Amino acid sequence: MSPSAHPLLPPELQASYRDAGLWQDTSLMRIFAERARTSPDAPLYVGDAPRTYAEVATMARRFAAFLLDRGVGPGDTVVAPLVSGWEATAVVAAASCIGATLAPLPSRATRSQLLGLLEATGAAVVVISGRVLAKRDWKGTAEDLEKDAPGLRTLVLTDAAHAPDQASELPDVASACAGYEPAEVRHTDTGAPFLLLSTGGTTGPSKVVMHSENAAVYAATQYAERCGLSPSDVVLSTGPFGHASGTIFTLFAPIIAGASVLPATRWEVRETSRAISRHGVTWCLMSGTHIYDMLQLDDDQVPLWSSVRGLSAGSGSDERYAAAERRFGFRIRRMYGLTECVGHAVMPEDAPGDVRMARDGLPFDGVECFVEGGGDAGEYLVRGPSLMLGYLRRPDLTAETVTPDGYLRTGDIVSIDRSGFVRYVGRVKDVIRRGGINIDPLELERLLVQHPDVTDITVVGVPHPRLGEQAVAVVVPREGSEPTLADLTGLLAEHDVPRQSHPERIVLVAELPKTEFGKHNKPAVKQLLAGLDPHGEVNG
Template sequence: MVAVDISPAAALYRRALYPGPPAVIYEDREILADELARTVREFAAGLSAHGLRRGDRIAYLGFNSPAFLVTLFAAAHLGAVFVPVNFRLAADEVRHILNDCGAHTLVVEEGHRELVASVRQDVPARSLVLVDTDPECPATPEPDPAWTPLSALHGAHRPVREPVALYEGDLAALMYTSGTTGRPKGVMLTHGNLWWNAVNVDSVVDTRADDVNLAVAPLFHIGGLNALTLRTLVRGGTVILRRGFDPARCLEDLVRYRVNTFFAVPAMYAALARTPRFAESDLSALRSPIAAGAPVPPQLIRDYDAVGLLLQQAWGLTETAPFATYLPAPLTSRKTGSAGLPMPYTEIRLIDPVTGAEIDSPDTQGEICVRGPNVAVGYWDNPEATRTAFDDRGWFRTGDIAYRDEDGFHYIVDRLKDMIISGGENIYPAEVERVLVEHPDVLDAAVVGVPDPKWGETVLAVLACRPGARPTVEEVREFTGRHLARYKLPTRVEVVERLPRNASGKLDKPELRRQVTARPAVPTP
């Protein structure tokens, strides 16, 4: 078999040879493909002069921006490994990631420089680059001499060698998991993983070379980066890039720019649906609104169907780059709540999480395992975690529980580690949460297990409600009891202003558990 160069930098440079639409529109400023390509080449030359070599790790700490994308492409140009860092992390967490990956170079936006300065003596980074080219970033005071301004690397006019050839097995990125159990692990994603996800997406999603894609989900997250954004840039489309998510501005962008493809987590779609003028907005250009990252409530699907939009649910993880399954738009209503079928070049199987035996029968819950060219090769410098999650036949144990219906469509139940055991019965919080958000007074819901002297654990429902609404535990149990077995019903209810979510929009269950355990317990009815 002939090896094929799949470098995203080379693909960007090919695109830049032809006239076409802007590659990026960032906070309403257009950046043409040839300008983006020229900036990437200059940055790659500057990084090379500062000692960055093939295989070295280059980390980025900041919000969505052209500098983020330029760093990614420049890393690919040199064959370096890109490490996007969650901008919400505390100093100790950033210290861990930079040490774990052995970062050679760190590119930082002003606003995060002080955090990096606080850990600088403890991390291996030999080159510190400060973003001073972005007017949307905070003003940059005079940094100390340890920092190199990004503008100095762009404008030095150094000789630029051609990008290195990159093949399927070459490491592209280390993307750190959220660390809900122990320290975050660096997921090793190859260029093949990223490329094959694009092949999967383009095989089943209505995507086109000249798509307009809106990127508001954080790019440090695999969904924000590789669900649609990267493929749009290298194929010839336009990425509308925002530093973060604002529901009202998001709706305005979808209408103004006639956006065709859009990735967001369900919480973002819910916030978007609550914005004024949502129902009357012209979203007819939006062919492929993809929801993933958390279960999609059926009511949310109905809300979008009412305005003529079919939310397309997908499922996956960082380790699957990101999509492993997808529900085609025409089946959104008939298979409401399903995460869909396996992607064309991805295999899925269910196993008993205890015995490892494969589950063939429909409607039987098991742990999802995934195999395919989009699946990561393991965890960086963590052979024990790699052996636990990846077997020698290439199957990745996801830790997600699902079942498959008679037609072969998959339904995600919950994370295995979030399971509640009450009186010997297994309860999956997501199952209860899907019912809770159907309650007319509930805007958002989360379920966690809390200690109970009689049952071992019991179900606590934490609710964000409409203004003035405070449903009682009796009302919640009466409502959920219409749809769930009695042992699954909440025995405690807490109403909060908002639920904690991480930068990716997912429920932050560890933080939620910390919050509820810090408050005094309410007697069980």
């Protein structure tokens, strides 16, 4: 089967990717099946639910047969709110096996995000974690999906023990596969949409990014090679399933390298440290927030990280990374990327120390990038083998975001030095970066100004030692009212805004500084907050 052409990249550029071996025109399942054939007893997952390569690959092919029996195939979408682990990998590989499209969601997704994705994709199958269904605000979801998503044909559980009320009514992945022989690994269209990653919406998945399997395999291969992953490595998976970190870099990449994976379904730094020591973790992918938590460990817990040879990390400060290297003795490899052009820059191991600690990576093979205007810093434009196919059902937005010759307008302000190393500087638009999550303050303001006790409001990001930034709601209250933080977050919860996007402080003021054009003067607001709260203590 000839792969579909990329709709946004020039044909001659696509041909060059194949000539250079950057697009391999092979699927995750084909790579996985070969690993399982040559090293069947090698551990793929370690921890509480250990599984070998052969065990997970066989389960993936059985689940593929289950899906085929229900008429699921190329062009059909499987929506999957899951936690990382062997069952999630089996679901991803099963979709790859039959050429279906996978739309993963993290376990912290809201019910409205799931329903929005089902409506946008017309999905035939939902595979949902019992850990998700067990959450209080998801109660009744399984029963309601039949009427809320009329196109849905099949609902399957993973982590079924965490949702005992549903386990008796719904099949889990293992029971769904019972009685099925493993499906043949098909030759699928590796240029077609395979991965749908939701991004950019504080109040829901307002943008769904489409990626081909060629892009995902390329990004994972480049990451594995740049980080030196091998069958002797044990990779800690902390990234949420549904994001590129948890669906490509700690799922695809270890399989491509033949490495093992320790899934961390919940980040708690002391508990995770003990697990790292117990299972001999050698490599991690983390954020600046994880690094902050690690620096809070007591001295007697630092040796628990002695097996770790290095880690890749994004969205953290130079000083924090340098402090972690001094304390733990491993090497940090900074990385940079976007959902629309996934993880396309990682710091080489042999980069000089002053560069390694001050830049955010060197682009992967085949990536072309530049700063608009040619100055020291400006909006970053990039194209390469991991460029998205576009936004799902948003050709208008795709055309606005990608130039006619295939360059993505990232909205990031970046500097590029003479050697090609990139450094993230900021955003063109007003975005709050909280622990690796982008929060659009305008979306929050449009909702919060509707509160009856609010006359005017702006939401700004202020520095936070652990998260990088923290969202603060600065409110002009209605006369005689004194709204609280709980009042505001309660309104956001009613609109299904994820908790990680909620403001964490509230400050009441008599009036908000305005520009000469009558808009909120956010630099002046931030200066006001610095004067009111120099220690960064949480108010409200």
